């Protein structure tokens with residue numbers, strides 16, 4: 703158990719009935735945040751509120767801090783952790799989406815071994831991850847955004863604090879007025895967060911509204927989100943398409959007015 707913000711509701715509803723609960727709260731060093739020249743290493747027990755308010759994370763990986771502000775309400779973020787959210791692997795959750803977008807490494811430890819799993823291999827299906835029963839997440843290692851990299855996080859929820867119907871995260875880099883790098887990922891549209899290779903269509907092009915629209919349409923055309931009590935699959939796809947246009951425009955704007963994110 704980390705903050706209990708997903709596990710305790712599951713136990714209340716008898717969807718989880720563990721025979722033993724081990725509280726990770728008192729394990730020393732599990733909530734540290736450390737910066738290097740190239741990466742941000744966050745202990746699995748770092749609280750979401752701690753991440754959201756960290757000036758160092760705001761500088762080095764602002765998309766992570768911004769996405770975290772969209773999780774539930776601050777009372778939940780006060781107890782919820784990065785490790786708990788990633789281990790829980792809700793397909794609509796914000797932190798798995800950012801981990802996937804940036805291809806974070808999930809460092810996991812068992813009594814006798816340690817391994818580092820790329821986020822692209824970590825999320826297997828809804829609430830299913832590559833974690834073995836004997837393993838806990840120790841740290842999450844994310845790359846720093848490079849200087850000049852623009853970013854955006856957009857999501858739509860019916861009410862403030864609800865899980866989003868869909869979320870979109872994007873980073874872009876421009877060289878000489880044309881895209882030289884682009885990453886795009888979405889949540890809420892499949893059993894896991896997904897990376898959209900369509901972002902590559904931006905490469906070599908100049909920014910324009912028509913381009914954002916074309917990439918958003920191409921990125922979402924083949925998605926088949928499930929319908930549920932919150933929204934139809936079609937609605938989720940339309941929302942994801944619209945959010946993609948907004949995110950590409952916002953990320954581009956930031957890239958054009960970027961600030962230096964060198965180590966510090």
Ligand SMILES: Cc1cc2nc3c(=O)[nH]c(=O)nc-3n(C[C@H](O)[C@H](O)[C@H](O)COP(=O)(O)OP(=O)(O)OC[C@H]3O[C@@H](n4cnc5c(N)ncnc54)[C@H](O)[C@@H]3O)c2cc1C
Nearest residue numbers: 704705706707708709774782783785786787789795838839
């Ligand atoms: C009303 C409400 C609204 C919410 N809205 C959102 C939302 O909009 N977006 C969102 O992303 N989340 C939302 N959440 C979930 C919240 O973000 C939780 O913080 C998150 O899901 C994980 O909770 P936790 O860190 O307390 O982990 P816990 O609930 O303690 O644990 C969750 C699961 O992860 C496992 N686990 C925990 N830590 C580790 C570890 N270090 N290694 C291995 N396994 C571990 C546990 O065994 C358990 O299976 C909401 C929760 C509530 C109650």
